[in-house]
Amino acid sequence: MDSIQNMNRALAYIEANLDDEIDFQLVARIACCSEHQFNRLFSFLAGIGLAEYIRNRRLTLAAIELHTNDVKVIDVAIKYGYSSPDSFSRSFQNLHGITPSMAKENGSLLKAYPPMTFQLTIKGGAEMNFHFVEKKAFKIVGVKEIVDTTDGEFYPEIWNKLENDDLLNRLQCFSNTDFPEILHVSANIKANSRDYYIAVATTKDATHEFTTLEIPAVTWVVFKTSGPQPETMLKTWERIYAEWLPSSGYELAESIEFVRDLNDPTDLSANQIWIPVKRRN
Template identity: 50%
Template sequence: MDMLKGMNQALNYIEENLDNTIDLNEVATRAFCSEYQFKRLFAFLSGITISEYIRRRRLTLAALELKDSQVKIIDIALKYGYQSPDAFSRAFQNYHGVTPSVSRKPQQTVKAYPRMTFQLTIQGGNEMNYRIVEKAAFKVVGVKYEVEMVDEILSPTYENMITSISDAKMSELESFSNHEPSGIVHVSANYSESSDGKATFNQYIGAVTTEENDDYSTLEVPALTWAIFEVEGDWLQVEKHWQRIYSEWLPTSSYELIEGGPEILASKDHKSEIWVSIKKK
């Protein structure tokens, strides 16, 4: 409940300061977690970054205020953090599909992005099987992708990443595996968000090894503490379990995410392990 209360306090702070500078560190403090963990939790649970949420809320309020013909467009632009009418007009048109001046016309349609709230949903008490382990440093050798998330869409998509690797190359990558987690692994690392609402991270599809390899990209993973979750079932079950890690396990545990730390998925024969790098709060 503290986490639920904190997340809503953070959203209240955002709502009260949409016409001011919003300090994301202060937002995270109100949610009782680090700024990095708040960004990851928010993006994972909502599908958009916190910066993009703030942008949409500001443009929603701006559209409402533009209906008052007595208010100057430049005053609304400055109120919501835009340094010039041109910058505001571009952002407004990209979101609403019309310019600020056109939006003032009677019966002109604009978009509205409602404020979010987090609510507690009580569901069946499904157990989560996990273990906390410390692992020495290792390497992930494989194909690397630079992934960008904009408006809830990944580019490239996971499907495109996987299908771009031939069966022969996938078999070669699997042969490099000599360390847990074994077999082909999918690794996300170096997650970050920009002020314009974009999220980026590196995605590796390959194998965990202790050996050097010059033919593929290499991610050096330092010695870390890991929370390792066991999942049985297809990809839909993996997705549900991953969401439970963020929405249920992390907020109530004594651990938090390592900033930019890797997350690993290893699957074979409908049995999977999700590895999340963590540290004590």
Template identity: 40%
Template sequence: MDWLNRINKALDYIESNLEGEIDYSKVSQAACCSEYHFSRMFSSITDVSLSEYIRRRRLTLAAFEIQRSDIRIIDVAVKYGYDSADSFSRAFQKLHGINPSNARDKGVQLKAFPRISFQISIKGETEMEYRIENLDFELRIIGKKKTVETRRGFEIIPALWEEAVKEGFVQTLVDMSWENPKCKLESILGICGKQATINHEEFDYFMGVRYDGEVKEGMEAIVIPPSTWAVFPNTVEAWKRLYTEWIPTSGYELANLPCIECFYAPDHNPKDELWVPIIPK
């Protein structure tokens, strides 16, 4: 499968560069995917951020090397991308539970994190409902952004919305919506913004509505160009199955644009949808 081969090529590149500098643009190029989507795809499938995976692999190899040789700790630190022996020691102890120098002691217990590889898994016994939406105009979205820790995204984002309800921000968004309806995105929106680079452990989550009026005080605007979208009901379930089930067999690629979570009124069915930007292969 082409999708599977591309993802594993990206992991091949990472593995061959653990002892040097990893060019994150080359990681996404190997996967034929944007940096934004590769990072989200990796963490969604593996439940660990890409940067954390790389850190674990490097510290695994570092432990092997310390155990089987008399190499200096500072040389191992530099080899695996650390600026100092102190920063390496802190990371090593956090992962393995002991200082690097103690890794040479007989009988010590360390942790080894093996290389990840993706394989075909037979799924699809449950259908995935979706539709294609073509929006031939710019989406101008007004709201506020919050910084979210990638590995805790599914935990933090619901808490952000709860806080927004208490503070009255959600009601402000409700009051702004539906002024001049243009499409089915006339509701409260959560936009998973891009990381600056693929190895960032945080991303911007934008909470807003499609709105053509003036930017209100304390808010900002983002603009998404005309695009084609695959739309899935049930946002949480869609995120879980998007990268492993729909994208590999759909005939589409992910466009280099953010995904949008659309939350409708309580009496709407479905209650929420995931809008995913796509382009034909």
């Protein structure tokens, strides 16, 4: 229950500072977790990325201000964090369907995105199969991309190269551990971006085309997913954050998260989600 209260305190800080610069490190401290953890928890509990939520709240307040007060569009744009009237107008029109100038007119239809709070709910008892793994520190080698998630979408450009590139075969040449499969790694997760790797675990040194990342020793909780993808995996991620974590006695530890391709010939849809955890104090 404390974690839900901490999240709501963090949301209250965000709400009070929508017309100012938001300190995301302070947000995380209020929620008693890291910035990485807060972004993951928020996105899965809320069903929307933190950056998108903040943008929608600011544009809601901006619309009300334009409609009810005699203010200039550029002043409202600057107040809510936009560097130019053009960028503000594009974002405003994407949400409201009309321009900021039109919002000033009587009878203009506007959309409202209310402030969010979290509460603990009891959900149906569908089972979740998981196990814990104590894994020593290891190293991954792979390709890295910083993915912009401002719009709440996650589609790395690397994926476009996979069908016409032997990237996976080149990576497999490095694989020499008891973890032979391809790993899809998320690291340094922030409100509007994350580092994404397609990698393998290895003891070898990377060549110039690949990046190395050292993973510290940590306790992992592992969930298997099987079924239509990506729907099954996304649903499992959601249940981990919305159901399993709040009731498990564990919290997120500082490390990466990754999906492990199982390459099971009897179930090509099978994957594992690996989440770093530690006992909750």
